[in-house]
Amino acid sequence: MGGEGGGVLADWIVDLAEHSGYCAQTTSVPGVAQRTGATIYYVEIFPDALVRAAGKEPVLALMPVPGEVDIVIASELMEAGRAIQRGLVTPDRTALIASTHRVFSMTERTAADDGRVDAEKLLEACQAAAKKSLCRDFEALASKKRSVISAVLFGALAGAEVLPFSRAQFEEAIRRGGVGVESSLAAFAAGADSLRDPAAVVAEGPQASVRVGPRLQNLAARIYGEFPAAAHELLLTGIARLTDYQDERYAAEYLDRLQPVREIDQRYGSGEFELLREAGRYLALWMTYEDAIRVADLKTRRTRFERVTNEARAQAAQLVQIHEFLYPRVEELTDILPRALGRWLRETPFAHRLVAGMTERGRIVQTTSLLGFLQLYFIAGMRRGRRGSLRFAEEQKKISDWLSCVADLAKRDYLLALEVAQFPRILRGYGETYLRGRQSFDAMTAALPELAQKSDAPNRVRKLREAAQADESGQKLAAALHEVMA
DSSP states (O other): OTTSOHHHHHHHHHHHHHTTTEEEEEEEEOOOSSSSOOOEEEEEEEEHHHHHHHTSOOOOOSSOOTTOOSEEEESSHHHHHHHHHTTOOOTTTOEEEEEOOOOOOHHHHHOSSOOOOOHHHHHHHHHHHOSEEEEEOHHHHHHHTTSOHHHHHHHHHHHHTOSSOOHHHHHHHHHHHOSSHHHHHHHHHHHHHTTSSTTOOOOOOOOOOOOOOGGGHHHHHHHHHHSOGGGHHHHHHHHHHHHHHTOHHHHHHHHHHHHHHHHHHHHHSOSSOHHHHHHHHHHHHHHTOOOHHHHHHHHTOHHHHHHHHHHTTOOTTOOOOOEEEEOOOHHHHHHHSBHHHHHHHHHOHHHHHHHHHHHTTOEEEETTSHHHHHHHHHHHGGGGGGGGBHHHHHHHHHHHHHHHHHHHHHHHOHHHHHHHTTGGGGOOSSTHHHHHHHHHHHHHHHHHHHHTTSTTHHHHHHHHHHHHHHOTTSHHHHHHHHHHTO
């Protein structure tokens, strides 16, 4: 993909072959599969000795042919899946070298719900499709060596021992390149050494239990004492998120709101506390809704500057500048203002038009400059007054109504309550994305009284929720509403 050094990797392979008694050819075809487009680099090599014996030049192809590829190298797991889908990986001849990390595609990023492709299934497909499958998190190795993934993949190609060249010959190809030699050689060694155990497949280990700091020990003790073990990990994650978003008092309110749900679940549920866990999951997400304060807070954190610097692989002596492209709508400004002022600005036409005219073109803020940083730092500091903001009051009212609805339904139809507990899944993002989700949420909530009277209410409501998650425009939800209300 863009910025990963695919062209350099292809050039190294060609140089390696040509200096080892082979003729070689490389071609490239740009694509648009990922963030900046994934390019297919295709390399063919042919022994010079056979050329001399035949007395004629070989005809080398410009593109890979399904079923005729010996080695496939994928710099990201989805790209390995695409190669398999195209028939380029076959169990009779292909060695597949693939990085297991993910760079999510646009369809995964823009899905209304969790649109991620199952990485485990992709890994299973790699194992099944290839004659030799060598999957590792090569991106992690590249980051550790502060290099690009192409150098690690070149090392993996050497370690796989699927080409008739020695490790020393691979290293000489890097040295002949003359650019970033030392860092590339270190990354190359990491890639080659990672394949010493051919049976090993790097995968994420089991996640550690959630732990909270000293500030949250009292709330953690409350969770252990008042809530079932099945919900402990989720609730610990919730209080950490709520505290990071606002404060400890806000996290305590989160637990207060879940107490009635716990009691109802204990009485009407199966003992697995599924309703408590679903309500706890989406309550934590809803209570930490994204507003301008949250966005400014995240963009001015030290960890973000460190992450961007690491991703850019900037050296200690290099300067990194970060430019934020901000397009605040009037509604996003009224959301964070005190209730009275925000409501006045929202409902006063001339003031609304005036502010809209000032913000419609957006702004570019350089957060690595003092002025740009202070602008967002000031907005982030408004967190202390968030409780008095217009949107805070509106969201808390909506949340209370939703929780009351879930509790009331659970007494009559536990499965229906479980479906309604997942309604907030469609409330995501900010701006117009959030507004479309809110419209779908309100439409489903309005249909509940009538649907609750039907015998198969849980299934009908599930169809509504799935339709809303599948389409942000609301068209699928409208069609589903027409169907389930019939």
